Amino acid sequence: MQGTGQTFVIVGASLAGAKAAEALRAEGFGGRVVLFGEESRRPYERPPLSKEYLRGEKDFDAAAVHPADFYEEHDIELHTSTPVVEIDPAGRAVTLSSGERVAYDRLLLTTGAAPRHLAVDGADLDGVLYLRTVDDADRLRRGLTSEAQVAVIGAGWIGAEVAASARQLGAAVSMVELYRVPLERVLGAEVGAIYRDLHAAHGVDLHFGVGVEAITGRTSVEAVRLSDGTVLPADVVVVGVGVLPRTELAEAAGLVVDNGVVVDEHLQTSVPGIFAAGDVANAHHPRYGTRIRLEHWSAALNQGPAAARSMLGHDVVYDRTPYFFSDQYDLGMEYRGWAPDFDQVVLRGDPSSGAFLCFWLRDSQVAAAMNAGIWDAGDALEALLRAARPIDAASLADPDNDLADLADLAGPPRP
Ligand SMILES: Cc1cc2nc3c(=O)[nH]c(=O)nc-3n(C[C@H](O)[C@H](O)[C@H](O)COP(=O)(O)OP(=O)(O)OC[C@H]3O[C@@H](n4cnc5c(N)ncnc54)[C@H](O)[C@@H]3O)c2cc1C
Structure with missing residues (x-):
């Protein structure tokens, strides 16, 4: 040993x-x-x-x-x-x-x-919650009754998933976000809009492009006041503004x-x-x-x-492709790659069908890819991400083109 x-x-x-x-x-x-x-x-x-x-x-x-x-x-x-x-x-x-x-x-x-804390008046009122630990989740769960009015501040991954779960539990939910659509910072406006429509279809009251001015209430939260003057009644506020x-x-x-x-x-x-x-x-x-x-x-x-x-002294180099997943309502997705900036988004399939792919291209190469409601595309997407040559966006968008063939066409994997 x-x-x-x-x-x-x-x-x-x-x-x-x-x-x-x-x-x-x-x-x-x-x-x-x-x-x-x-x-x-x-x-x-x-x-x-x-x-x-x-x-x-x-x-x-x-x-x-x-x-x-x-x-x-x-x-x-x-x-x-x-x-x-x-x-x-x-x-x-x-x-x-x-x-x-x-x-x-x-x-x-x-x-x-x-969690990053929100710095506005009323942020320390009872009922203003963050979600990182099991104790946080237990506290939040107790508030998510079918009579609850929940305001979610921040439509990143945590905010978007909490909003979905709260709706699934029957609560009334409003969502407030500074960006134009949910998840815009990572997915961009076009794909974020798919998530906006998803939440709208599930009855979430959406407020985008607007900040929070204050959280109000006597001892516990009663409302969230937005910078455009809107007042959202709330007995639970979930803050998801990053970590x-x-x-x-x-x-x-x-x-x-x-x-x-x-x-x-x-x-x-x-x-x-x-x-x-x-x-x-x-x-x-x-x-x-x-x-x-x-x-x-x-x-x-x-x-x-x-x-x-x-x-232990092994020669380890950590170079895995970044990967994450998210589930909101019945839309599950996986995202692979890293695209802090991109110049084109390619959709393959119809988002309203609940099964589609998205590609983020930089210099005509696939920088990141997302499969939503499709679970057998992982290897081909990984191959596309590792391919070294530009790929034709129209071919990528066409569901008749096999993804594995496209990866082969795009060239040998990067070392
Ligand atoms: C609600 C929620 C949902 C998520 N959903 C997804 C998802 O769907 N997909 C996805 O890809 N990722 C998701 N994530 C992110 C994922 O959970 C994190 O990336 C992951 O937990 C990171 O693990 P970690 O071990 O690095 O750190 P952490 O999970 O943050 O654990 C760090 C631990 O260190 C402890 N600690 C800190 N300082 C000290 C100290 N000084 N002494 C002793 N202990 C200390 C902390 O208490 C904590 O227990 C989610 C995160 C949250 C909160």
């Missing part, structure tokens, strides 16, 4: 951290694996919190990363309700809130992200931080022996030649184990 006598510490007991611990054991690491988490529960996945868990269709165990006995069985020392308050890189130790110091040989930071990486520890320890903890393609930070993965990591992506901080389930799922192998 390798590493006997060594201690690998992981700070952040969620998806990335738990998957890293699992990978350390799977790779045969025989030393101590110590996983610290500030939440009271064992690691769980967050996507169900705005979907099945929020709607009461799945319980906590279905969201948990591992069964309850997994950690003991694999000799992983899981400490819940145990925040780490300091890292001492020179002394190779972390300090817990109890004051106890724990020495490490390698350290992994998977501290994730936390911020939890870099406090890293920053205080002197690690390089820039929109997350900066790591190289091996997921190692600026301090040798300290690694970072998941939502908190701003990782150099060799295929894109730039740093990308992903706030996606799949990045936590895959970067955790990649960082674990890197900690």
Whole structure:
């Protein structure tokens, strides 16, 4: 067994951290694996919190990363309700809130992200909720009755999914967003409009291109006042205006931080022996030649184990295609790629049918692709994303052209 006598510490007991611990054991690491988490529960996945868990269709165990006995069985020392308050890189130790110091040989930071707070009058009233943890989801769930009037502030992924779940539970829902359509920052105006129409069709009262001026109420929330003067009655307000990486520890320890903890393609930070993965990591992506901080389930799922192998000294390069998914009402989708900017959007299929593809092109090459309601296109889309040559937009749009053939035509995969 390798590493006997060594201690690998992981700070952040969620998806990335738990998957890293699992990978350390799977790779045969025989030393101590110590996983610290500030939440009271064992690691769980967050996507169900705005979907099945929020709607009461799945319980906590279905969201948990591992069964309850997994950690003991694999000799992983899981400490819940145990925040780490300091890292001492020179002394190779972390300090817990109890004051106890724990020495490490390698350290992994998977501290994730936390919701960005809304800074308007009334934002601290009872009934103004954020959604990141199971406790948040439980609190929100109690408010989502069929009599509830819910105002969702921010039509990003969390806001859009919460709005859908709230409607599915029978609540009246209004949605407020500064952009012109939901999800515009990632999908652009054209594809965002498909989601606007979806929410409109499900009876969401939409307010786009407008900000929130104040949240009003005596002790608990009663209404949301918008910058155009509209007053939306609400007894529950859900704020989904983005997240911020939890870099406090890293920053205080002197690690390089820039929109997350900066790591190289091996997921190692600026301090040798300290690694970072998941939502908190701003990782150099060799295929894109730039740093990308992903706030996606799949990045936590895959970067955790990649960082674990890197900690063991394996030559790991994290270069997976970014991937995320979203479910709203009965429209499920997967998005692959990275298109912070694009010059053309190509649709294939009719969005109103609930089964279609979208492509975001940059310099005539596919930078990102989305399959909505179609579940067997993943490999072909991945091949198209990796193809090195320009592709004809009209051929891409034509459902009669086989996607795999188009990928072949577009050329050999990028290295
Ligand atoms: C409601 C919701 C729905 C989502 N839906 C989707 C989806 O449909 N598709 C998708 O791709 N992604 C989705 N995501 C995003 C996805 O869940 C995240 O990308 C993922 O959780 C990131 O995992 P992580 O382990 O990096 O960080 P996190 O899940 O944020 O976990 C970090 C953990 O570290 C702990 N921690 C922080 N600081 C300390 C400290 N000092 N000491 C000890 N512990 C600490 C935190 O308490 C937390 O438990 C969703 C997220 C949310 C909140």
